[in-house]
Amino acid sequence: MRDVSIIGVGQTKVGEHWDRGLADLAVEATLAGLDDAGLDNADILYVGNMLGGVLSGQEHLGALIADLAGLRGMPALRVEAADASGGVALHQAYQAVAGGMVDTALVVGVEKMTDRLPQATEEGLMLAGLGDYEAAQGVTYVSQTAMLMQRYLHEHSLEVGDFAQFPVNAHRNAAANPFAMYRNQISEKAYRQAKMIASPINLLDGAPWADGAAAVVLVPTEQAQAMGRQGIRILASTLVTDALSLTERDDPLALAAARASAQRAYQQAGLTPGDIHLAELHDAFSILAALTLEACGFAARGQGVKLGQAGDIARAGRIPIATLGGFKARGNPVGASGVYQAVEIVQQLRGAAGQSQIPAARVGLAQNLGGNGATAVTHIFMN
Amino acid sequence: MPMELARNWRLRRQRLSLEGAQCAACGHLVFPTRPVCPKCRSRQLQPYRFSGRGEVYSFSTVYEPPAGFEGYAPYTVAQVRLAEGPLVTAQLTDVDADSVYIGMKVEMVTRKLFEDGENGLLVYGYKFRPPVMAPTNGHVSADVLAHTEPQHEAQAPVLVAN
Numbered sequence: 001m002r003d004v005s006i007i008g009v010g011q012t013k014v015g016e017h018w019d020r021g022l023a024d025l026a027v028e029a030t031l032a033g034l035d036d037a038g039l040d041n042a043d044i045l046y047v048g049n050m051l052g053g054v055l056s057g058q059e060h061l062g063a064l065i066a067d068l069a070g071l072r073g074m075p076a077l078r079v080e081a082a083d084a085s086g087g088v089a090l091h092q093a094y095q096a097v098a099g100g101m102v103d104t105a106l107v108v109g110v111e112k113m114t115d116r117l118p119q120a121t122e123e124g125l126m127l128a129g130l131g132d133y134e135a136a137q138g139v140t141y142v143s144q145t146a147m148l149m150q151r152y153l154h155e156h157s158l159e160v161g162d163f164a165q166f167p168v169n170a171h172r173n174a175a176a177n178p179f180a181m182y183r184n185q186i187s188e189k190a191y192r193q194a195k196m197i198a199s200p201i202n203l204l205d206g207a208p209w210a211d212g213a214a215a216v217v218l219v220p221t222e223q224a225q226a227m228g229r230q231g232i233r234i235l236a237s238t239l240v241t242d243a244l245s246l247t248e249r250d251d252p253l254a255l256a257a258a259r260a261s262a263q264r265a266y267q268q269a270g271l272t273p274g275d276i277h278l279a280e281l282h283d284a285f286s287i288l289a290a291l292t293l294e295a296c297g298f299a300a301r302g303q304g305v306k307l308g309q310a311g312d313i314a315r316a317g318r319i320p321i322a323t324l325g326g327f328k329a330r331g332n333p334v335g336a337s338g339v340y341q342a343v344e345i346v347q348q349l350r351g352a353a354g355q356s357q358i359p360a361a362r363v364g365l366a367q368n369l370g371g372n373g374a375t376a377v378t379h380i381f382m383n
Numbered sequence: 384m385p386m387e388l389a390r391n392w393r394l395r396r397q398r399l400s401l402e403g404a405q406c407a408a409c410g411h412l413v414f415p416t417r418p419v420c421p422k423c424r425s426r427q428l429q430p431y432r433f434s435g436r437g438e439v440y441s442f443s444t445v446y447e448p449p450a451g452f453e454g455y456a457p458y459t460v461a462q463v464r465l466a467e468g469p470l471v472t473a474q475l476t477d478v479d480a481d482s483v484y485i486g487m488k489v490e491m492v493t494r495k496l497f498e499d500g501e502n503g504l505l506v507y508g509y510k511f512r513p514p515v516m517a518p519t520n521g522h523v524s525a526d527v528l529a530h531t532e533p534q535h536e537a538q539a540p541v542l543v544a545n
């Protein structure tokens with residue numbers, strides 16, 4: 001296996017792009033990534049996307065985006081793994097470069113979610129679950145995760161307000177990120193008073209659905225050095241799956257696949273949770289921030305919430321998360337989010353995160369989940 | 384909820400009789416059925432009908448419903464731990480959202496799940512409610528007709544197959 005580095009990143013602003021379509025966003029990020037890498041071509045393009053067919057009426061994104069980006073003829077394909085599509089696309093690219101199959105791999109994650117009414121988007125997101133047994137019962141994407149939170153509150157004798165620091169921290173960190181969707185600040189009081197969407201999850205627990213695209217360029221580390229580029233090394237890339245339905249897992253709160261993919265990543269990198277300087281977790285909901293802190297070994301079971309309350313997740317804390325806003329405040333263009341995580345960690349490890357910079361950050365972890373952890377991808381990066 | 388005729392027909396036993404499967408090799412129970420036992424990887428799974436009794440493992444009240452469920456909101460969905468072991472995701476019915484709690488005893492009942500507008504179908508299946516009488520075997524009963532809005536019965540065929 002060859003050592004692999006990221007030498008280019010690109011991203012569009014996350015938000016409601018009424019004037020732009022799916023492919024348009026993907027091309028902007030792709031070209032920005034190539035420009036940042038100082039390249040005008042690559043050996044292969046992986047497109048991470050979940051809902052192009054359902055929400056934009058457009059499949060076959062590999063060929064489409066390669067062609068529109070001026071890369072006609074390039075091997076290109078779409079990778080779909082629900083909201084982990086972006087992370088899995090990156091994993092595929094890593095394997096192709098590490099395994100020596102290609103020298104330059106381009107990854108773009110893209111999602112276009114605001115063309116349709118929320119009910120249609122909701123229906124699309126439920127495709128990540130077992131439709132005949134979940135969507136058919138009126139279970140929503142939000143209520144699925146809400147049941148995890150309800151159970152967590154019960155098992156650990158907590159209340160909703162205990163989760164306030166997750167969205168508060170995310171919004172604070174997004175303030176200086178020009179690509180973030182929400183740069184406004186929210187207070188703990190506002191969180192406690194927010195309207196319920198699917199109890200116990202309220203309006204400020206959930207990341208906003210959004211449009212956006214992000215891209216990264218991977219090459220062998222040796223090639224990055226030969227080019228004289230400061231690459232960010234990928235020390236680990238792991239993919240683990242679980243049962244689609246929470247009810248088919250032995251212990252829904254354990255997020256077994258997330259845990260296993262983190263453990264394997266630490267093993268691959270020869271590191272422990274204590275070596276990680278910042279983490280971009282799948283904080284699509286506050287409860288998922290708490291559960292993934294636990295699954296990644298930053299907190300014992302039931303203690304994830306305490307890391308928020310103690311300030312450990314803040315910029316100056318022990319394990320800063322959502323350092324440029326996370327899913328909650330940067331926004332969640334689902335199939336692109338896993339690639340946004342990688343872009344943001346590269347920004348941090350390059351020391352290019354501006355006012356959001358984590359001082360002396362050298363090692364970052366990104367974890368992207370599909371369908372509440374039915375797919376889990378973990379990457380560890382180092383400068 | 385786009386649901387096709389054949390698909391609804393295929394699911395009738397699971398929906399109406401809470402039929403899952405038992406592994407012939409290790410005895411493990413699953414709902415819904417699946418081709419390979421997740422515990423021992425045996426391919427010998429046999430139909431198994433659950434009693435329909437259980438308790439609430441977790442729950443959530445939905446205030447922003449998906450298309451097709453607007454008329455029901457707010458409604459409560461739950462993960463129910465069946466007496467035999469497996470968890471099942473289902474809507475709760477005949478209960479106040481405020482009175483639901485983890486550990487609450489519930490029983491299966493057959494109700495309309497949704498209307499498949501395009502095909503003019505009313506799709507029936509299991510929901511759960513607090514037990515109102517002696518435990519039943521959870522099978523389709525007169526409940527189906529007792530809780531159907533009359534105007535719907537007149538308009539569309541009811542997909543109930545025994």
Ligand SMILES: [Zn+2]
Pocket residue numbers: 406407408409410411420421422423424425
């Ligand atoms: Zn078995």
